[in-house]
Structure formats: structure tokens, C-alpha cells
Amino acid sequence: MARLLQAVGEVISERGVNRVGINAVAEKAGVNKVLIYRYFGGWDGLLQQFLTEGNFLTEYNKQFLETNTASAPNACQTRIDYLTGLLRQLKSHPPAQEMLKWEISNPSSSVSQQLVINRNESYQQVLDKFFKTENEDLNTVTAVLTSGIAMLLLIAPSQKQFMDLNLQSEEGWQRIEHAIGRIYNSLQ
Incomplete structure (x- = not known):
């Protein structure tokens, strides 16, 4: 999970929030995007977790x-x-x-x-x-x-x-x- 949250921050830095999505984060973290849906329910859940923890x-x-x-x-x-x-x-x-x-x-x-x-x-x-x-x-x-x-x-x-x-x-x-x-x- 930490790797995904770090990837969110990196992609946001590179592209801005409006141009970030599950595919870019999954690629940056080196994971299958299915994991994001499974653990976070999608982009909103991942972003919420990023905001909560980071x-x-x-x-x-x-x-x-x-x-x-x-x-x-x-x-x-x-x-x-x-x-x-x-x-x-x-x-x-x-x-x-x-x-x-x-x-x-x-x-x-x-x-x-x-x-x-x-x-x-x-x-x-x-x-x-x-x-x-x-x-x-x-x-x-x-x-x-x-x-x-x-x-x-x-x-x-x-x-x-x-x-x-x-x-x-x-x-x-x-x-x-x-x-x-x-x-x-x-x-x-």
C-alpha cells in the first residue's frame, strides 16, 4: 500500500491531479490496476487514502x-x-x-x-x-x-x-x- 501511495504523490507531482488516474499510478507503482480497485474501490478511494495518510x-x-x-x-x-x-x-x-x-x-x-x-x-x-x-x-x-x-x-x-x-x-x-x-x- 505504501508503494501505491508514494506513486500517487509522484504522479501528481509530474502531471497534476487532474491528469492522474489509476493506470498511471499502477504503472508507476509497478502493480496491476485491479489491486487499486480491490483495496481502494477505485480512484476516489485511492485519492482519499492518499490524503488521509499523506x-x-x-x-x-x-x-x-x-x-x-x-x-x-x-x-x-x-x-x-x-x-x-x-x-x-x-x-x-x-x-x-x-x-x-x-x-x-x-x-x-x-x-x-x-x-x-x-x-x-x-x-x-x-x-x-x-x-x-x-x-x-x-x-x-x-x-x-x-x-x-x-x-x-x-x-x-x-x-x-x-x-x-x-x-x-x-x-x-x-x-x-x-x-x-x-x-x-x-x-x-
Whole structure:
């Protein structure tokens, strides 16, 4: 099963979600497509399992929760680390980017709706632990920054530049990380 799920991610990275199917995944995994129907009931079941077991964003949040404590000496730095880490991880996971694109273009899909529910529950756990303050609505600030990060990552392959940010250069992404830090530091 792990080999099939890995193949799903690889094919999604290569082709995008809308051009992935059972034949391509079976070929990549080196298995007969009948196994996919037998164990997953078809493409929707396989995709659901991939999202359940390999959902990048919920996995990132889970790992962040496990490796950081709410009583860290510098809560602001923890928040910055969370978002810059999210940016770096999402940037290095093309299947996650492709799943976000697919989700945006298929909002009524039951798989997409479940993905949104799972991700929002995962985000809420992080927000509850690290982003609660009495002075600022950090949940909203974090939502705006997270959606901005996602948007920039999704347009980066097709647009070299956004405003004066070079999305094709490491210097452009470092500027984005620096801006995240400045925003959170200004809210202290």
C-alpha cells in the first residue's frame, strides 16, 4: 500500500491531479490496476487514502505541535518559525501544491471538502497552542499570511515575478520569510 501511495504523490507531482488516474499510478507503482480497485474501490478511494495518510499540511502541523511547546521563551519566534517552516515545506512538496490547486478548482468534491475539514482542524490545533493572545487577532493575521504563502507558491511556476518579488529566486523567497518575521515582530 505504501508503494501505491508514494506513486500517487509522484504522479501528481509530474502531471497534476487532474491528469492522474489509476493506470498511471499502477504503472508507476509497478502493480496491476485491479489491486487499486480491490483495496481502494477505485480512484476516489485511492485519492482519499492518499490524503488521509499523506496530507502534507496536517502532517506538518502535527510535527510542529510535537516538536514545539506553548511555553517557549519566545512565542513570537515560534510563530515566525511555524510560518517560515510551512513555506519551506510546502515549497519543497510539489504534490501538496498540486493538491491545493486541485482543491481550489474542485470545491464541491467530497474529497476536497474532507480535505478542508481535516486541514482546518489541524490548523486550529496550532492556532490554539501558539497564536492566542489578548492583544491581537493572530488567527486572522496567520490566515492572511498562510493564504498569501499558498498563493505565491501556486503562481510561482508560471509567473516569474509578483509585484517586485522574483518568485524564481531564492532571494525573493528570503524576502518573503523576512516579511513574515517583520509582521509578527510588529505585533508584539
